[in-house]
Amino acid sequence: MLKGKNVIDPMDLSLEELDEILNLADEIIAEPNKFTHACDGNVLAALFYEPSTRTRLSFEAAMCRLGGKVIGFSEPNASSVAKGESIADTIRTIACYADVAVMRHPKEGAPRVAAQYSDIPVINAGDGGHQHPTQTLTDLLTIRATMGRLDNLTIGCCGDLKFGRTVHSLIKTLSRYENNKFILISPEELEIPEYIRREVLEKRNIEFKQVRTMEEAMDELDILYMTRVQRERFFNEEDYIKLKDTYILDNEKMKLAKKDMIVLHPLPRVNEISYEVDNDQRAVYFKQAKYGMFVRMALILKLLGIY
Numbered sequence: 328m329l330k331g332k333n334v335i336d337p338m339d340l341s342l343e344e345l346d347e348i349l350n351l352a353d354e355i356i357a358e359p360n361k362f363t364h365a366c367d368g369n370v371l372a373a374l375f376y377e378p379s380t381r382t383r384l385s386f387e388a389a390m391c392r393l394g395g396k397v398i399g400f401s402e403p404n405a406s407s408v409a410k411g412e413s414i415a416d417t418i419r420t421i422a423c424y425a426d427v428a429v430m431r432h433p434k435e436g437a438p439r440v441a442a443q444y445s446d447i448p449v450i451n452a453g454d455g456g457h458q459h460p461t462q463t464l465t466d467l468l469t470i471r472a473t474m475g476r477l478d479n480l481t482i483g484c485c486g487d488l489k490f491g492r493t494v495h496s497l498i499k500t501l502s503r504y505e506n507n508k509f510i511l512i513s514p515e516e517l518e519i520p521e522y523i524r525r526e527v528l529e530k531r532n533i534e535f536k537q538v539r540t541m542e543e544a545m546d547e548l549d550i551l552y553m554t555r556v557q558r559e560r561f562f563n564e565e566d567y568i569k570l571k572d573t574y575i576l577d578n579e580k581m582k583l584a585k586k587d588m589i590v591l592h593p594l595p596r597v598n599e600i601s602y603e604v605d606n607d608q609r610a611v612y613f614k615q616a617k618y619g620m621f622v623r624m625a626l627i628l629k630l631l632g633i634y
C-alpha cells in the first residue's frame with residue numbers, strides 16, 4: 328500500500344511496489360488522456376533548495392498533466408529559509424497547504440528530517456551526494472521499456488561514483504533483481520562509497536568489479552550509465568579540474584559496445600558524452616528524461632491513493 332508513504336530512499340519501496348509504479352507509468356504512457364483529471368483538487372509542493380531542471384520540472388509537469396496544482400520554490404532565498412526557518416517548521420507549514428511534497432536539498436538526510444515532521448508524503452528529489460530515488464524510478468522504467476527486463480543485466484556505472492547520488496540509488500535497487508552484475512568505472516578519487524560497496528554489493532553477494540578505463544568494460548555491458556563529475560560537491564576547484572574529463576564517451580568507444588547496449592545518463596551532461604553519440608540509437612538519455620515525467624505521474628497517483 329503506497330498511499331501516504333514517504334519516498335526517501337529506494338529501499339522504502341518493495342519490489343512489488345516498484346512494479347506497481349512502473350506498471351501504472353506504462354498505463355499512463357499508453358492512455359494519457361485517461362489521467363487528465365486524476366489529481367483535480369490536489370496540490371504538490373516542490374521545495375528545491377538546489378538547482379534542478381529535470382526533477383523539478385518533470386514533477387511539476389506530472390502534477391499539471393494530472394489536473395493538480397503546484398506550489399513551491401526553486402530558490403530557497405525567496406522563501407523564509409533565508410530568514411533562518413528550519414526544515415521542520417517549513418514542512419509543517421507546507422503540509423497545511425499541499426497534499427504531497429517533493430524536496431531537493433544539498434544536505435544529506437534533509438528530506439528524511441522533513442518526513443519526520445510532515446503530515447503529507449515527502450519525496451526525496453536528491454539529497455546531497457546521497458540518494459535520488461525518483462531518478463532510479465526513471466532509470467528502471469527506461470531499462471524495462473528498452474531492454475524488456477530488470478534482471479540478468481551487466482551494468483557499467485561510469486564517472487563520479489563517489490558523489491553521484493543517482494548511481495547510489497540505482498545500484499541499491501538493481502542489486503535486488505536476480506543475477507545483475509556491476510562494472511564500476513571510476514578514478515580512484517571517485518570510487519563508489521564504502522557503504523554501498525560493503526552494505527549493498529558485498530553483503531548481498533552481488534558480482535562486481537572496479538576498473539579505471541571504459542575500454543576494459545565496454546564489450547561486456549548491457550547498460551552503460553554515464554555520470555557527470557559533480558563539481559558542486561568538491562572542496563576545491565583544482566581537484567575538479569583534474570578529474571572532470573577523465574571519461575568521455577564518443578563514437579569510437581561506442582564501436583566497442585554490444586549492438587543492443589543502451590547508454591543512460593541522468594543528465595545534465597557536461598563533457599562526458601560527446602554530442603555525436605546522441606545520434607546513436609543506443610543513446611536513450613533524452614527518452615529517459617521523458618520517462619521521468621510519466622513515472623513521477625504514477626508515483627504521485629500512488630502516494631495520494633488515487634490509483
Ligand code: CP
Nearest residue numbers: 379380381382593594
Ligand atoms: N537527473 C536530475 O536529477 O536532473 P536535474 O538535476 O536537472 O533535476
